[in-house]
Amino acid sequence: MPRSPTLRQLRRAYHAAALGFLVLKGLTLLVNAFSFPRLRPQALPASGPRVSILVPARDEAHNLPLTLPGLLAQGAAEVLVLDDASSDDTARIARELGARVLDGQPLPDGWYGKPWACEQLGRAASGDILIFTDADVSWKPGALGAVLHELDARRADLLTVLPKPERLTLGARFLTPLVDAVVLCYLPYPLVRWPSPWLSSANGQLMAFRRVAWEGLGGHGGVRAEMLEDTQLARRLKARGGRLTLALGRDAVGVTMYPSYPASTAGFGKNSLAIHLHSRPLLLLSMLWHLAVYTLPWLIPAPPWLRLAGLLERTLVNLVTGRRRPLDLAEGLLGPLTPLLALPAYRRALARRVSWKGRSYRQK
Structure with a gap:
């Protein structure tokens, strides 16, 4: 028929x-x-801004032994780990590995967990550059030099990085790598440089702010009750006239985001x-x-x-x-x-x- x-x-x-x-x-x-910019591992400059690497950590005892040594070896002025009321040995492991550990304060009303942890870290940090990075992110040798180079080369107030997925289990492969596909297939990088806040994307796994820009936004306070606080911060930054850039982690920064x-x-x-x-x-x-x-x-x-x-x-x-x-x-x-x-x-x-x-x- x-x-x-x-x-x-x-x-x-x-x-x-x-x-x-x-x-x-x-x-x-x-x-x-x-x-799309790519990070390329390189040595730290002989002189440069003071850098604080800041790690919000809640029940990350399984990740820190794999990622924290590489982070501590980057040569930052300080590495702060905030223990966000963990029920495991997050704080002990971080201290034994050599990080300075902050005990997180109770979650105030109206705040989500990660923005509150990052807000405390930012307040405690002494650096001119504040790099917020998750406990499951692996920093390879030369990664910090690559981040600082890209931040300067793009004259950006915020650099956010898409770490390369690694050590993926079979189950994690089903969905986890889609983070990269969403960014790379929906947002042309040249548009990120346009001033419109809506032409923004960010990845909270690694966000490198110039301190003056972060403070100008009111820290994480303006996104205190946002589940997608990273992209909201990027939009707020551009709305204030700040410069945003993104980069692929490639061989400098990796991540094992979800185990299954x-x-x-x-x-x-x-x-x-x-x-x-x-x-x-x-x-x-x-x-x-x-x-x-x-x-x-x-x-x-x-x-x-x-x-x-x-x-x-x-x-x-x-x-x-x-x-x-x-x-x-x-x-x-x-x-x-x-x-x-x-x-x-x-x-x-x-x-x-x-x-x-x-x-x-x-x-x-």
Whole structure:
């Protein structure tokens, strides 16, 4: 039985919309492949600003032995670790490894955990450059020199870095590397230099501020109740006329963000509503659209190019970020499954409350 003209028109419209979406993302990725800054390990300058490296830590005893020695070896004037009411040996391990440890104060009303921890660290720090970095971030030799060079070369008030995912378990590979794909496929780096606050992105895993800029924002106080405090800080900075830049960590900075698939869904679920402008309809539309573009073509008759584009995207992103081992490149095969694997994160994001590291937060 021949298909009706209406059905043919709908199929053509669907294919055209999916093609336009994938082409736009592909062009954005191409622009970023040539323009997005990369950190390159290098020695510290003979003279330069005083640098404070600041680590908010809550139940990070499993990460600190892997990451803190490399951080302490960078040559910063001080490395401060704030123990945020940990239930494990975070404070003891940090002290034994040689960091100066601050005992976090109780969480005040109206504050989320990480902004409050960073606010205390910033107040206690003595540096002209304040670098906030997570306990799961690995700093390689020469990383601090690379960060300072990039901050100066771009004449920026804030440099935020996308560390290269490393030591990923099979389950963590399902969703965790999508952090890079979101930034590199949706925001062309040249637009980051434009003054519009909405053309901003940031990654709280590593944010290097000039102290005067951080203090000019009121520290983390202005984002005290934001789950996506990193991007909100970047937007506030640009709104005040500050300069923002981003960089890929490549061989200088790595991260093991989530140890498993359940941890990934919890982490993405925590942030997803804020990423979608706190709009649940937009979040649902995003979920359905990604299912339509990446998964549906494998369930119904579809042009081969549509399936191929969905398979190639993650592989190309990994090439840009420097993840070129066979298992890294094979992540592209997850393209059709990724929207399905993300469904638990979407469900978590739609809830009125989310939990993270033993604390519960009401979503807007």
